[in-house]
Amino acid sequence: MEKNLLNSPQPEVNVIDSLFAEMVLDNALLNFRKEKIHEKIDQSLRDRNKSEFLRYTEELKNIS
Structure with missing residues (x-):
């Protein structure tokens, strides 16, 4: 069974992974x-x- 510790870095990793995934998706949509x-x-x-x-x-200039 997995223990959930208060000082566990796991949530930070999930937040970082989530932010990275969002950045990749935003970049793909912009492209x-x-x-x-x-x-x-x-x-x-x-x-x-x-x-x-x-x-x-003009639209291209505004999003670049």
Whole structure:
């Protein structure tokens, strides 16, 4: 049977692991969002749509 001690470092490890996992997930979501915005910028260039291009480049600047 496992003992739960008050001075056990286990909760600290769980908090650190949880924070690390959250950072990895946040980074993955940010990279995914940037990739999608890049695709929209490329499409706006192909469509020669200046207003969409400006909107998406501004959005990319705001999240970078």
